[in-house]
Each structure stands twice: as structure tokens, then as C-alpha cells.
Amino acid sequence: MAATLFFQVLVNGLVLGGLYACIAAGFSLVWGVLNIINILHGTFVVIGSYSAYYAYIYLGVHPFISVVLAGIILFIIGYLFQRGIINRVVAAPVLITLSLTFGLDLFLNNSLLVVFSADYLKLNLANPLGVLQFAGIYVPVDRLAAMVLALFLTCLLYWVLEASRIGRAIVAVRMDREAATLMGVNAKHIYAVTFGLGALMAGSAGAMLSVIFPISPIVSTLYLSKAFVICVLGGLGSVAGAMVGGLVLGVVESFGGLIFGPEHAMTISFCLLILLLIFRPTGIMGKKGYE
Amino acid sequence: MRKRSKISLVVLCFFVVFAASVFLSVHEVWSADKTIRIGAPLPLTGPLAPEGKKIQQGYNLWAEEVNKKGGINVGGEPYKVEIIYHDYQSKTPRAVQLAEKLITEDKVNFLFSPFGSGATKAASGVSEKYGIPTIASTASSVAVYDQGYKYLFGTFTPNQTLTDPMSKIVKENVPNAKKVAILARNDLFPMAIANVMKKSAEEQGLKVVYFGKYAIGSMDHASALTQIRAANPDFFFATGYVNDLILIRKQMADLGVKPPAVGMVAGPAYKEFVEACGPLSENVLSASWWHPAVRYKGTSVFGPTQKYNQIFEKKYGHVPDYGHASASVAGVMLQLAIEKAGSIDPKKVRDSLASLDAMTFYGPVRFGANGQINSLKPPVFQIQGGTQVVIYPPEIKESEFKLSTK
Numbered sequence: 001m002a003a004t005l006f007f008q009v010l011v012n013g014l015v016l017g018g019l020y021a022c023i024a025a026g027f028s029l030v031w032g033v034l035n036i037i038n039i040l041h042g043t044f045v046v047i048g049s050y051s052a053y054y055a056y057i058y059l060g061v062h063p064f065i066s067v068v069l070a071g072i073i074l075f076i077i078g079y080l081f082q083r084g085i086i087n088r089v090v091a092a093p094v095l096i097t098l099s100l101t102f103g104l105d106l107f108l109n110n111s112l113l114v115v116f117s118a119d120y121l122k123l124n125l126a127n128p129l130g131v132l133q134f135a136g137i138y139v140p141v142d143r144l145a146a147m148v149l150a151l152f153l154t155c156l157l158y159w160v161l162e163a164s165r166i167g168r169a170i171v172a173v174r175m176d177r178e179a180a181t182l183m184g185v186n187a188k189h190i191y192a193v194t195f196g197l198g199a200l201m202a203g204s205a206g207a208m209l210s211v212i213f214p215i216s217p218i219v220s221t222l223y224l225s226k227a228f229v230i231c232v233l234g235g236l237g238s239v240a241g242a243m244v245g246g247l248v249l250g251v252v253e254s255f256g257g258l259i260f261g262p263e264h265a266m267t268i269s270f271c272l273l274i275l276l277l278i279f280r281p282t283g284i285m286g287k288k289g290y291e
Numbered sequence: 292m293r294k295r296s297k298i299s300l301v302v303l304c305f306f307v308v309f310a311a312s313v314f315l316s317v318h319e320v321w322s323a324d325k326t327i328r329i330g331a332p333l334p335l336t337g338p339l340a341p342e343g344k345k346i347q348q349g350y351n352l353w354a355e356e357v358n359k360k361g362g363i364n365v366g367g368e369p370y371k372v373e374i375i376y377h378d379y380q381s382k383t384p385r386a387v388q389l390a391e392k393l394i395t396e397d398k399v400n401f402l403f404s405p406f407g408s409g410a411t412k413a414a415s416g417v418s419e420k421y422g423i424p425t426i427a428s429t430a431s432s433v434a435v436y437d438q439g440y441k442y443l444f445g446t447f448t449p450n451q452t453l454t455d456p457m458s459k460i461v462k463e464n465v466p467n468a469k470k471v472a473i474l475a476r477n478d479l480f481p482m483a484i485a486n487v488m489k490k491s492a493e494e495q496g497l498k499v500v501y502f503g504k505y506a507i508g509s510m511d512h513a514s515a516l517t518q519i520r521a522a523n524p525d526f527f528f529a530t531g532y533v534n535d536l537i538l539i540r541k542q543m544a545d546l547g548v549k550p551p552a553v554g555m556v557a558g559p560a561y562k563e564f565v566e567a568c569g570p571l572s573e574n575v576l577s578a579s580w581w582h583p584a585v586r587y588k589g590t591s592v593f594g595p596t597q598k599y600n601q602i603f604e605k606k607y608g609h610v611p612d613y614g615h616a617s618a619s620v621a622g623v624m625l626q627l628a629i630e631k632a633g634s635i636d637p638k639k640v641r642d643s644l645a646s647l648d649a650m651t652f653y654g655p656v657r658f659g660a661n662g663q664i665n666s667l668k669p670p671v672f673q674i675q676g677g678t679q680v681v682i683y684p685p686e687i688k689e690s691e692f693k694l695s696t697k
Contacts, residue, residue, distance in 0.1 A: 005517065005521055008517045009513075009514055009517055012511075012517060012546075016511050110336075118344070119341055120341070120534050120563050122537055122541070122566075122567035122568070122569075124567075131544070131545055133547070138545065138546045140545035143545070214533070214537045214567055216341075216534065218534075226510065254513060256514075257511075257514030257515060258518065262474070262503050262504065262506070262512065263505055263506050265506065265511070266506050
């Protein structure tokens with residue numbers, strides 16, 4: 001009995017961590033490469049959720065397919081935001097870009113409120129994905145899928161940065177903007193692509209989460225705050241940081257909730273965050289930049 | 292030349308603005324002597340915005356109906372109703388400031404309180420200080436009314452009037468019911484109702500095998516639900532708001548938590564809950580202070596309950612829930628009291644509210660000595676076939692209690 005409880009809580013923590021990693025992946029990229037704390041991130045996730053919801057309701061598109069569609073939509077939105085607005089201050093101190101994305105988020109999030117209202121929606125599949133069960137341990141398939149998606153996005157990002165032409169350019173701009181520009185890299189375009197990729201990952205995550213969490217513009221701040229904690233925990237500047245940070249946070253919250261009661265799950269994770277900031281400020285996997 | 296046209300444009304603008312303000316102020320003066328102004332600080336943005344908007348719809352519907360019928364009759368003279376809204380952004384301290392601003396700057400005659408027991412309690416001190424009769428349309432906790440205040444009146448009966456019948460129904464209908472598990476949002480109303488449920492369940496001889504609370508903004512309930520599954524309760528009662536309860540219901544299915552009776556407050560009363568949970572909402576038990584299926588022969592501006600539902604649906608395109616109805620009845624109470632007093636003098640209206648005894652679409656209205664309504668018998672309902680059906684009290688029930696299967 002006790003073993004079942006232990007393993008169930010461990011599994012709960014890991015699949016929750018998968019969701020967290022999914023939420024944080026794009027945020028980590030934008031912060032690590034562009035040095036922009038993207039307050040818009042939570043709202044991007046919510047737009048991904050709405051895309052998946054309405055694609056399913058009106059067109060019958062399965063959210064697994066919407067993961068791609070929402071990703072593309074958000075890439076375009078993200079690219080335009082960076083190219084048109086954020087690029088103008090991208091070299092400014094972090095507080096300036098933070099204020100800008102904060103302002104843009106107020107605008108975008110309130111527009112969503114006007115369009116979609118604050119009522120909570122949730123995508124209910126006609127054929128629910130169900131639950132895997134073995135030895136008394138339950139694993140919801142939708143959360144498992146989100147975990148796989150997070151893993152996939154992380155690997156994809158790693159591949160893009162390591163092996164593709166655009167990825168090498170992103171890394172080059174991160175290392176030395178001026179040198180990269182002299183080598184013929186269009187820095188403005190690269191910034192916009194990077195921000196677009198971050199938005200793409202947010203959108204894909206949102207599509208996946210539409211079957212798990214209630215959807216409303218209001219939940220964007222919850223996503224954002226989790227992404228923030230995960231990135232600091234996992235460490236910036238490392239592709240695997242969000243994945244590791246997410247999983248650690250998931251497991252810590254899960255056991256924290258079990259041992260100290262659910263009201264302290266978040267307290268425990270924030271205590272961990274403070275300890276980490278004191279003793280290892282670069283985070284678990286952190287290093288400087290995507291070098 | 293160009294400079295001159297610019298100047299004349301500026302002058303023209305000034306003139307237009309001046310003319311408009313003169314017109315508006317004349318308009319105000321002209322209408323002021325025939326208008327009753329009611330202040331309503333509401334959370335129109337922020338986390339409580341969905342609730343705030345519901346309440347606003349309820350108030351607006353009342354004001355519109357009253358004005359359509361010529362206004363409130365004050366000693367033979369018709370007065371129009373005007374509600375002045377201020378958004379307190381879901382921040383309680385701001386609600387208190389705005390209540391004061393409404394009274395001192397906007398010169399309102401009466402006040403509708405902010406949302407929920409917490410903010411109502413906080414703002415009630417202000418309206419008491421200025422002697423402005425205030426109707427609370429969303430406060431149920433007795434702690435709000437037991438402050439010895441004279442100017443506060445509320446539309447919700449105490450919390451145990453919801454939990455007593457619920458636990459009784461579970462005890463009577465679930466074979467061999469012995470154990471109850473409670474999971475509550477760590478927030479004023481959700482904790483208050485969870486605590487009275489604990490009491491109600493214990494009075495029915497049920498043993499509380501799990502009592503947990505989760506933080507506001509929790510995105511995961513797996514640890515609590517895993518422990519609840521291990522405790523194997525006959526009745527699981529969860530409290531929170533719509534988003535919390537949607538997530539809890541979904542995670543119950545994810546983790547195989549399947550007690551024979553599932554109760555939740557305060558989400559199942561809203562259609563969003565049913566739509567968002569889909570088949571999982573089936574047989575979830577809940578209770579609220581009002582339900583569109585109740586039938587009262589109201590004599591006020593809305594007439595009987597059916598008529599209220601009709602008017603509401605015509606305007607907003609969906610069925611009202613208890614939040615809408617409570618907001619509308621807050622207006623009705625005020626109207627009845629003013630008409631009975633034949634005056635808009637705050638003191639007289641206050642006394643008239645205290646001795647009010649009327650029938651409305653919402654139910655009979657009488658206030659206890661502390662200002663909280665004590666004449667209502669809140670209905671218990673269950674989601675059956677995708678809608679809320681009343682299962683208690685017997686005189687209005689539409690169906691019998693069913694055990695949860697999923």
C-alpha cells in the first residue's frame with residue numbers, strides 16, 4: 001500500500017513535471033538567447049489552447065494535430081511582435097524589454113478577454129485518451145503525451161541550435177552580435193526567428209494543455225509564474241534546463257503536497273528556489289548563454 | 292496660414308468640449324432630482340472578473356426593468372435608477388477605497404457591496420460609517436453580519452443551510468455511508484463552507500477521513516487525490532471556484548478516484564462547469580441559494596420565478612444562475628424597502644429593510660436581526676443528463692438523488 005502510494009506520487013510528479021517543462025520550454029529559449037523576460041509567454045500558451053479548442057469544436061481537428069497548427073500560428077504572431085515592436089529595444093537593459101512585454105501582454109490579454117470572455121472552457125474529446133493502469137498506479141495518457149511533446153520540443157530545439165544553419169546563426173548572435181552581423185547574419189531576422197520559436201513552443205504547449213487545464217485568458221499568469229520558476233530552477237542558457245527544472249518542480253511539489261499537505265506544495269517549491277538561488281544561482285543545468 | 296488654422300482647430304475643440312460638458316451637467320442637474328443613485332464596486336477585471344460580470348448582469352437587468360416600468364415609486368413620485376460601477380480589479384483594499392469614493396464623491400444614495408464575504412466584510416465598515424444602506428448580494432459567512440452593523444443586509448443564508456441538507460441526502464442515499472473526504476481551496480468562502488461541511492457530516496455520523504486545503508492558484512491536485520483514493524471515502528466534497536473544480540473533477544478521473552457521492556461548491560451551479568467537465572459532471576451534487584427551477588409567486592418588478600428566468604434569458608441568451616438572481620434580488624429588496632418607506636432617506640430605508648417581509652422570484656425575503664436573510668431554504672441539486680436538477684427540498688424537487696458512476 002505504502003509502495004503504491006509512493007510510486008503513484010512519484011509518477012504524478014513526473015507527469016506534472018512534463019507539463020511544466022512543456023510550459024517553460026519556449027520561455028527558457030527567449031530568456032536565454034535574447035535576454036528578454038517574455039511576459040507575453042503565458043498569453044501565448046492561452047492562445048494555443050484557444051486555437052486547439054476552436055479547431056476541435058468547429059473543424060473536428062484533434063488537439064495532437066493542433067499542436068502543429070497552433071505552433072505555426074504562434075510562430076507568426078511571435079515573429080511579428082519581435083520584428084515590429086520588441087526589436088526596437090532589444091539591446092536595451094532587461095528592465096526595458098520586460099516593461100515592453102508586460103505592456104504588450106496587458107494589451108493582448110485584455111483583447112483575449114474581450115473576444116473570448118473570462119469564462120472557463122475545456123476541450124472534452126469525444127473519445128477521451130483514457131488512463132493507463134498497472135499495479136494500482138494510474139497514468140493519464142494526456143499528461144503522458146504532454147510529457148512526450150515537451151521532450152520532443154526540447155530535442156528539436158537542441159537539434160535546431162546545433163545542426164541547422166538558422167540555429168548556428170542564433171547561437172552566433174547570442175555570442176557576439178556585432179561579429180555575427182559582420183559575418184552577414186541579419187540580426188533582426190534572427191531575433192525575430194528566435195522569439196517566434198519561443199512563441200511556437202508556447203502555442204504547441206497550449207494546444208496540448210487544452211485537454212488538461214481549464215482555458216481562460218486569466219490562467220496566463222499561472223503559466224507565466226510556473227515558467228519563471230522552472231527556468232530559474234533548471235538554469236538558463238541550457239536546452240535541457242526547462243526539462244530538468246520542470247521535472248524537479250513537479251516531483252518536489254508532488255511529494256511536498258503529500259508530506260506537508262497540498263496547501264504547502266508551492267511553499268516547498270519556492271523554498272527550494274530560494275536555496276538554489278543562494279547556493280547555485282545559475283540553476284541546476286545553467287551556464288552562460290547558449291554556447 | 293497653416294498656424295492660424297491650427298489655432299482655430301484648437302479653439303473649436305475647446306468649444307466642443309465646453310459645450311458638451313455644459314450639456315452633460317445640465318442634463319445631470321435636470322435628471323438628478325428624479326434619480327436614485329446606487330454605487331456598486333465590482334471586480335470587473337482580474338481573477339474574479341467572471342463572477343463580477345455575472346453580478347453586474349443581475350444588477351443591470353433589475354435597473355433596466357425598473358426604469359422600463361417608470362422607475363421606483365417614492366411616495367407617489369417616480370424615480371429612475373442609476374447604478375454607478377467602479378472596477379476594483381479583484382483587489383479587496385481597492386474595493387474599500389472605491390466604496391468610500393462612491394459615497395463621498397459620487398454621492399450615491401445606496402450601495403451594493405463588493406463580491407464575496409471577504410470584500411463585503413471589509414467594505415461594510417465604510418457604509419456603516421456613513422450610514423448608507425448596503426445590500427450584500429454574494430456574502431454568506433455569518434462573520435460578515437455579526438459585526439453589530441445596522442446598515443448591512445444580505446441575500447445569502449448561512450453556509451450550513453447548504454451543507455446540512457447535502458450531507459443528510461448522502462447519508463440517506465449512499466448505502467452504508469461512513470466516510471467523507473474534504474478538499475478545500477484555502478480562501479475565505481471555500482474554507483468556511485468546507486468547515487461547516489465537516490460539522491454537518493459529523494452530525495450525520497460520517498467520519499472525516501481526509502481534510503486537505505490547497506493554495507489559491509494550484510495547478511495540480513494529484514497528491515491530495517491520491518491520498519483520498521487511498522482513504523476510500525463514501526462522499527468526497529471539494530470546494531473552490533469553477534476553474535479549481537473543473538481541474539479537480541478531471542484529475543479525479545485521471546487518478547481513479549470514484550466515490551459513490553461527489554459534492555462540489557461553488558462550480559456546478561454554473562453552466563461553464565457542466566460544459567467544461569462534459570460527461571464527468573454527471574451526478575455531481577451541489578447546493579446554492581437559488582436555482583432557476585425554484586417556483587415562487589413573486590410580486591415585485593420581476594413577478595414569479597418563471598417570469599424572471601424569461602426576462603433574463605431574453606436579454607442574455609442563457610439561463611440565470613444563483614449569482615445573477617441574487618444580484619437582481621438585491622435591487623428588488625432595495626426597491627421594496629424604498630417604496631415601503633416612501634422616502635429615500637437612508638435611515639428610513641434602513642428601517643424599512645429591517646422590517647421587510649415580501650415574496651419575490653428569489654423566495655420569501657425577511658432579514659434576521661443581524662441583517663442576514665433567514666427566510667430562504669436553499670435548493671440542493673445534482674447534474675443529471677447534463678443539466679442541474681433540484682433534488683431538495685421535496686416541495687420543488689424534480690428528480691431523485693443518483694449515485695456517481697464515473
